[in-house]
Amino acid sequence: MSLYISYGQEVMPVAQITATITDAADIRALDCVMPDYIKVSRLSKRLAELMHLPPVGPDDYPINYGLIIKGGYLLDPEATLAETDLPKPLTLRIVPEIAAAQDEIDTFGEPMTGEEDESELDEFEIETGEQIALIHDDILAARPDVRIDAAVHKKIEAFARKDRHTECAGLLLGTVDCEDTATVIHISAIAPAEAAEGTRTSVRLTLEAWESMLWVRDHKYGHLRVIGWFHTHAGWGVFLSDPDVFIHRHFFPHPNMVAYVLDPTSGSDGFYFWHEGKISPCPNYGLVGTADEIQLHKNETQAKAARGRRPDLRDAIIGLLVLLVLGLGFAAIPLGRAHHHREKPRQRTAAVKPPEHVKDKPAVTDKPAPPADKTYAIASGDNPWSICNRIYKNGDLGTALMRYNGLPPNPRLSIGQQIKLPSKEKLEKLAGH
Template structure:
C-alpha cells in the first residue's frame, strides 16, 4: 500500500564502550524482544539462539557479528535452575534456516539469570564450547530483574567480556520514491529561505528610505494644506491619556507557568524499554528517556533513580 512505512535508513548507537574486536551489532527490535522475553520468564533460566550474519570488514577487525533474529526455546514447566541446550536443538534451528533458503546462521545464544546477576557459570562455558565453538559465536546474558546485561566471547578457551555493543535502529518513512522523500525537506527549506530574503529586502528598503531619502520641499509644500480656524474661536487640542504601563511584576503574574516535566522513579526490575512501554506504550521510544537524562548506557539503571520523562514528539 502507498501509506505503509518503509525503511529509508539505519543508525547505530553504542551501548557501553567501543572495545576491541569483535564488534557485535543487535537490531533494536531483537534487543527489545530478548528483554521482554527475559521479563516474561522470571521463575528460572530461559533463553534461545541468536541468528544473524558474520560480515567481513576491510579493517583490522576483520569482521563484525550482526544479530538479526532471536529464536526462543520453550521453558520447562515450573522454571529450570539452569538453561541447557542440546545438539538436537542446534541442528533443528540449522535445518530450519537451510530449508528457508536464508543466508543467516547461528551466531550465538542468549539466556537469562533472573535476580542473581550476569555471569557465565562453569556449566555455561562448557555448553558454549561444546555447541558454539566458532570464534565468531557469542554468549549474551541478561538479568531483567536487576537490569543488567553482559556479552561474552571465547577463542581457544580464553573468555572475555566485551565492553560494549551496538544497537541498529531502522529509520522509517512513507513508501514510494526514496529520492522524492529525501528531496522535499530541501525544497521546503529553500522556500523558507526565499521568503526570509524577500522580507529582509522589503524591510531594508523601508529603513533606507526613511533614513536617507528625504522628501523635496516642493513635495512637502504640495502635501501641506492649511487648517482653517474659525475666527473668534480658540483652537482646542485634545490630549488622549496614554494607556497605563504594565509593570514587570504584573506581566510575570499574567505569564503562565511552564508545565513541569514528568518524573519516574526506577523500581527493581525496570529497564528503559519497560519504562518506555509504561509511559508511551511503545518500548522503542526508550531513546527519548535516555537522551533526556544523558544516559549513555541504557542497560545500567539504579533502583530509586529519578528519570525525567519527556513528551512524546509523535503525539
C-alpha cells in the first residue's frame, strides 16, 4: 500500500524506512517500519515509548533521546530520514541524554517547554513487530563472579585522574561465561565517555558522548558486549545515588550487567550488581593480570592507603578554619575541667592494673594452647561469603573473617593474596553469635 502526504496543493508519496531498533546496551531489539518525513527528534521520542523507555528522568525533566546508526554516527535531530544517507540494512540504537549525580541533579540547559510547531503535531504511525532478546545467558539468578583486567582497571583510574574533582563515566565491555554454577562477568575493555559533561557532583551522558562510546564499542571491541557502566564520585565516596540507580535500572537492566563506582580522590571503589531484583553492592571482585601487574596494583593500593587523601587548597582552608574554631572552643574551657580530662587516662590505667594476689596463683601448664590460625591463599572466584560457606559451612561469617584480617567487609581480593583462617569458635565470637 502506498502512502502520501499533502503539503497544501502538493501531494507527495511517503517512503517507508525499515529498520531494527536496539537499546543503548544491545539488550533487546525491535523491527519497525517508519515514515521518512518525520524529524529524528520526534521519531526518537516515539521509539522510546515503543521500547518502554522512561519519558522523564529522576529530576522530572523529559529525557531527550537520540538515534545512532550502529557502527556509525548520531542522526541530526532536526533532519528527517529522507534527508539522511542511511545504510541498508539499517540498525539504529536509541540512546538517552541523562545525568548521574549526587541525588540533586545539576541542570544543563533549559527545561523543555512542551511547545511544538504545527508540523510536529501531525500524527504518524510506526509499524512494529515483537521485541526480541539479543542476550541469551544460561545463568541469570546466580551471584556473579566479577573480574576486571588489571590493565583495564588502570585505564579507568587514569581516565578519572585527568581531573579527579570532576566526575566522568563510560561503558564496561567484556564477556559473560558460566563456570559450573557461577556466572563469570569479565571486564576486558572500556569505552570512556570523552564527550560527557562533568562537574564536581555530576556527569551528563550527552548524545554526543553516547556516539563516541558506541563508536569505540563497535569499531575497537566489536567482539565484546556491553556488560555495564562506570562513573566516578569526586570525593563523595562509593555508593549509588538515586539518579545512578535510575540509570542502571532503566538502561542496564539485564541481570548480568554491573555498575562500577570509583572515587579517585581516595582510591576507594566498588561494583554493584543485580540481586533478587535489587541493585546491591558486590561483595568483592577479582583482578586479572600477570604476577607483576597484580603486585604493582597491590603496591599502589598500599601506597594510597599510607599516603591518605592529599587535600587540595579548598580542603586545607576548611581544615584550618575547623582547627581555629576548635581552638577557640577549647580556649574557653575552664582550666579545672581541662585538668580533670587530663587526669582520666591515669585513673583508667590504674583501674586495669592486675590485683596483687594474681601473682600468687600457680601457673597452669596443662592447659592446651589455642589452635594456630591457618593460612589461606585467595583463589579464582573467591569472596568472603564463599570462603566461609566452604570452610566454616556458614557464609554469614564472611564479614567477621574480613574484620579478623583487618580488611573492610567487601574488600578487593586478589588471586594469591593470603589471609588468616581462625577457628570457627573464634570467628563466631567475633561475629557475636
